[in-house]
Amino acid sequence: MKEDAMNNGQTKPGYNLQISSENQFITDFALFPNPTGTLTMIPFLESFKARYGHYAGVAVADSGYGSEENYRFMEENRTEAFVKYNRFHIEHRPRYKPDPFRSGNFCYNETGDYYVCPMGQHMERCGTRLARTASGYVTESACYRASNCSGCPLRRRCYKAKGDRREIEVNHRLRLYKEKASELLCSEEGRRHRGRRCIEPEAVFGQMKTGMGYRRFRHFGKDKVTMDFAFFAIAFNIKKMCSKIRETARKGGNTPSNGRFDHISRYELSENPIFWPRQRKSAA
Numbered sequence: 001m002k003e004d005a006m007n008n009g010q011t012k013p014g015y016n017l018q019i020s021s022e023n024q025f026i027t028d029f030a031l032f033p034n035p036t037g038t039l040t041m042i043p044f045l046e047s048f049k050a051r052y053g054h055y056a057g058v059a060v061a062d063s064g065y066g067s068e069e070n071y072r073f074m075e076e077n078r079t080e081a082f083v084k085y086n087r088f089h090i091e092h093r094p095r096y097k098p099d100p101f102r103s104g105n106f107c108y109n110e111t112g113d114y115y116v117c118p119m120g121q122h123m124e125r126c127g128t129r130l131a132r133t134a135s136g137y138v139t140e141s142a143c144y145r146a147s148n149c150s151g152c153p154l155r156r157r158c159y160k161a162k163g164d165r166r167e168i169e170v171n172h173r174l175r176l177y178k179e180k181a182s183e184l185l186c187s188e189e190g191r192r193h194r195g196r197r198c199i200e201p202e203a204v205f206g207q208m209k210t211g212m213g214y215r216r217f218r219h220f221g222k223d224k225v226t227m228d229f230a231f232f233a234i235a236f237n238i239k240k241m242c243s244k245i246r247e248t249a250r251k252g253g254n255t256p257s258n259g260r261f262d263h264i265s266r267y268e269l270s271e272n273p274i275f276w277p278r279q280r281k282s283a284a
């Protein structure tokens with residue numbers, strides 16, 4: 001946990017709460033035992049599908065979610081991924097100057113499958129490295145090696161490893177996903193989504209924690225905590241709806257009448273089995 005409520009540095013158990021929001025209404029939530037966002041995205045998108053019957057058409061998320069596995073999942077399920085990757089902010093700073101010695105900035109010749117280093121030397125492909133992520137997903141990186149770096153005047157600036165042949169590894173699939181994400185995020189729609197990102201889930205978390213004082217779960221165990229937050233989310237959305245109706249009425253817009261609310265609540269009560277009287281079990 002980030003906060004140290006008891007000021008004693010003692011670690012405290014907690015869940016990683018993921019929420020999705022639209023117009024500051026909580027549209028879905030899920031709780032995870034793992035701390036990072038990378039591994040939570042796919043189960044969270046699955047949870048969205050289980051709730052609404054389809055995958056989200058558009059996903060907007062910060063750089064903590066930008067992994068090859070997540071990009072691939074969204075591509076395969078036709079979710080438009082406005083998801084940043086780890087170096088997106090650095091690369092899009094106004095005064096950003098690309099480091100010519102970073103392997104990602106070397107020129108790549110797709111036809112010949114080789115890179116060109118800052119001295120103009122071709123780095124030929126020398127192998128493939130497979131790695132497995134914490135979720136079991138296998139990534140594939142291509143390895144390239146310079147033919148001879150001894151005597152190169154840029155050697156000290158270029159790399160620190162021992163040996164006279166610089167080697168680089170490139171995950172081409174991830175590189176292409178990042179290029180696509182960058183293009184989407186810099187489009188007009190992408191800029192609009194990025195602008196709203198800070199007033200969507202972040203604002204919801206702010207209202208929850210600061211405005212409504214919901215800083216801790218009141219129960220132990222995932223099932224109970226899920227129930228705990230589900231009630232909170234319902235209350236949060238009702239509160240949000242009321243404030244939006246009040247705001248619309250103040251501006252002179254159309255608002256639902258009391259009669260319609262009454263009708264909706266009666267319909268919910270009669271149609272939704274969760275409100276039906278519990279059936280008595282027959283004795284065996």
Ligand code: SF4
Pocket residue numbers: 117118119120121146148149152153154155158159166
């Ligand atoms: S050290 Fe090797 S890889 Fe780096 S610029 Fe010189 S020749 Fe190219």
